[in-house]
Amino acid sequence: xxxxxxxxxxxxxxxxxxxxxxxxxxxxxxxxxxxxxxxxxxxxxxxxxxxxxxxxxxxxxxxxxxxxxxxxxxxxxxxxxxxxxxx
Numbered sequence: 001x002x003x004x005x006x007x008x009x010x011x012x013x014x015x016x017x018x019x020x021x022x023x024x025x026x027x028x029x030x031x032x033x034x035x036x037x038x039x040x041x042x043x044x045x046x047x048x049x050x051x052x053x054x055x056x057x058x059x060x061x062x063x064x065x066x067x068x069x070x071x072x073x074x075x076x077x078x079x080x081x082x083x084x085x086x087x
Contacts, residue, residue, distance in 0.1 A: 012053050013066050020046050020073060027076075033084050040080040047074045 023043045030036045050070040057063050 010053075010055065010062055010066065012050060012055065013062075016046055016050050020050075024073070024076075027080065033080075033087055036080050037084040040077040040084075043073060043077040044081075047077065 020043065023039050023046060027036050027039045027043065030039060047070045050066055051074070053063075053066070055063075056067070
């Protein structure tokens with residue numbers, strides 16, 4: 001999504017994205033739910049950094065896109081943790 005204009009990506013997203021991508025890869029590779037949950041907790045922390053960005057502006061398309069992606073990832077982490085709790 002942001003690959004089309006890498007020079008216009010905000011620094012917060014540029015910093016967090018590789019970390020979040022690595023955590024998502026670990027979640028996808030994990031076989032055990034407890035291991036997935038461990039990474040989901042880390043994911044929540046990293047995603048909250050983006051959602052709490054002090055430079056957020058609801059008028060900027062990049063900010064809206066960043067928050068949209070962050071919210072999807074937050075829902076993923078929340079779902080994994082909810083399943084673990086039920087399991």
